[in-house]
Amino acid sequence: MTTFAQEDNLPRVPLPTLEASCERFLAWCAPLLTADQRAATEAEVAAFLRPGGPGRVLQAALEEYDATEGVHSWLDTFWPYRYLGRRDRIALNANFFFLFRDPAPGQPQSQVERAAGLIAGAVDYKRQLDQELIPPVVQRGVPQSMVQNKYLFSATRIPGAEQDTVRSPYTDAWPGPSDARHIVVFHRGNVFRMEVLGADGVPHSLDDLEAGLRAVQKAGAEPAAAGTSVGHLTTMARAEWAAARESLRAHHPRNAAALDDIETALFCVCLEDAAPADVQEACDRLLYGDGGNRWFDKAVSLIVFADGRAGINVEHCELDGTTILSFTDALLSAPAEEHSRRSGARSQGLPALEPVLFELDDALRAQVRSAADAFAEYGANTATRTVSFDDFGSTTAKALGASPDAFVQLAYQLAHQRAKGHLGATYESIATRQWRRGRTEAMRVVTPEIQAFVAAMEDPAASPDTRRAAFRAAAGKHVARAKECQAGQAPEQHLWELELIQRRRGAELGVTEQPALYRTPGWLTMRDDYLSTSSAPSENIQYFGFGSTSSRCIGVAYVLLPDRFHLYLSTPLAVAGPMQVFADRLREAVAELRELLASGSSAD
Incomplete structure (x- = not known):
């Protein structure tokens, strides 16, 4: 069974009836409310449900959308809004992390060995994914959707003034799997493009990868000058980052090329120049760490500390924990040598390596410094x-x-x-x-x-x-x-999507005001x-x-x-x-x- 073979045969997410969601909503919020709050909420739910009321109009619009050809689920527009529509910072607020188990005795412990092994494992997983060799996950005999796997490699969130977008393979703009052969490596706030696949698409050997990472450490030995690590900008609120990204692109042609290198890279590897004092510090650094040594918009960032401990930071808009768990299990369930052998890796010499450089003026440098200071304060708080x-x-x-x-x-x-x-x-x-x-x-x-x-x-x-x-x-x-x-x-996402339909199409549908249900004690308290x-x-x-x-x-x-x-x-x-x-x-x-x-x- 190929990886994505069953996607279109999976059952559709059922669309609850309006009555069922309203009944569940009242039951779900009731324990948190006083008697007066319950009565006020019930009254607005009744108004929402009345024949010809706003709930009926919005539900009919959602049912029509769900029945539209090419729509996979009534949630197809909900998810982009929920994740890509948020306007605050995603660093710390939305991205999540895993701290990996430590290597078993006898397995690589140094930073370079651990990072090279994780790269080899990720490249092996991508090879299997490209060929659809990864069998669909089955839980209790039930096949699970595998579509999120399409966003593991070369996917990057792009900030927008009102809503973000995603740049990724398996799309009309970039059909099929990613053809990128490089990753980006961060070290001390410096950024490098490193090819992990040779010109013919064959992965580099572990020795090659280790040599490349050591070359990164040498070339990036000096910490980046203050105000030059553009990764800090990815910690900003989304509209601010969108404006800064446009300023970057407009300032110099090299910046568009640098962004392209990062956004098309298979994934990020962040080499930290310190070892956490304890497990809690390791977790904190995986969650937010030094924004200059991250690109929080990248779907996957593998983070390796100076002592070889490692983890992952994940951009959440297209990837949930269950998909990243499967990816992590694949990375860590076999030795690096096994991944390398299975992927057909061979020695090809030092991987092609070059710094990713941005041209910055005083205003952009000031913005990078300001973003760095603001995020450091946010982390400290x-x-x-x-x-x-x-x-x-x-x-x-x-x-x-x-x-x-x-x-x-x-x-x-x-x-x-x-x-x-x-x-x-x-x-x-x-x-x-x-x-x-x-x-x-x-x-x-x-x-x-x-x-x-x-x-x-x-x-x-x-x-x-x-x-x-x-x-x-x-x-x-x-x-x-x-x-x-x-x-x-369940009622919450259903009722929330009805609210979003009113925001998007209220004038067209004749529901010109937000229904009062969404201002009730029940709705506000439950959420x-x-x-x-x-x-x-x-x-x-x-x-x-x-x-x-x-x-x-x-x-x-x-x-x-x-x-x-x-x-x-x-x-x-x-x-x-x-x-x-x-x-x-x-x-x-x-x-x-x-x-x-x-x-x-x-x-x-």
Whole structure:
């Protein structure tokens, strides 16, 4: 079965009825609202739903779009808006990272060896992808969409004044796989174009790649002068970066060529000139690091520290964690020598190498310096924390008769209650790749059953049996809701797309004002995240992370494996205190729930 053979045969994402989404929306937001807020929300939902009302008009437009020839999914315009339409910076706010597992004993440890091995693995993966030799992912017997793999190599986000675009292969402008033969390597803020495939398309050997990377280290030994590392501009808010990019292109013809080198490169390799002091520093540097040694718009950036530790930073607009997990597993599941041999690599001498140089005037240099300072301050104003449980994992949860994800999500809610004194809107990303062009669905975690569970845990008079029953009810509801999301039965993205249709086509459709539903306490409260959670289970990664999504949100990225449970937390520095308390309460909550469930099973 070839990689993309099944794409057009996958079932379409089901479009929910308007009634179903409105009913679910009311149920999902209700636990977070007062009685008055619920009543106000219900009244506006009724107005939205009335015959001839705005909801009916917008739903009819969406149904018509979904039935249009060439449209893969009713979400086809939603995803570009959601990711490419955001106007704030993507560095730290949208990109995500994985910290790879350390090399096994006997495997390459030096920076150059590790980087060369990762390049060889990526080139091998691209060769297989180009020939469609990578079998489609199948989960529980169900084939998954593979289309995101088309955005792993040579894909770059291009900033726009109002909405960004993507420059990538497999498009009308660039049909078929990428024909690029080069990568770009960053070192000390200097940028180099390095060919990893020879003139005939044959990959360079590991020795060749190592020689090329050592040549980069030598040529880039002097840190780039302040105001010359253009990568800093990719940390700016999108419209500002779009204007700066136009200024770059207009200033000198060489700049357009330099941008072309970076944007068409297969991927970035960022050689860091320091070794992180600990795991948390490694994670922080993978998330944001030195903007001058990054190109945050590039789909894939492999980052290798001076001590050989490594990870990946990913631009999120076309790539979700599940696709990057498969790519990471492929990179790390075989030795570099095996990748090199399998790809047909051979020694061809030192790879073609040249600096990528920009011509800058005083105004552009000032802009680079300003972007660098602003992003350094933004990073300093972000608080993070790693939390590791090396004595708890999915095996433990299953042995206690609980869904592993439900167990940890309930622990998050209990910890949040104890850290902040209340529950709050919680987002969990649910993969939906079993649908054509499927990506993720937005699950809202707080349910009446979770409220009752937390109340029982906080009630000194509640018996262990009462608490266990409340846990089981809440966990069962969590699993049921996750299954609904996987089945496309979730309200948020559906209602959000109806709002976007009103923005785009309201005048044409006669819905000239934003429907009041989108200003209700229910809509605003349900989507105001206190916790934003997502998981990435793979033996090949130690940590996964992303920035928080609002001024009081804690980003919770977790790796839950059979024998361990690792989290990376992030929040604005101004609310770092509650995040630290949340982390401490989470440790207590996991231990408490383990004891509660274990004593129940022994009593049975």
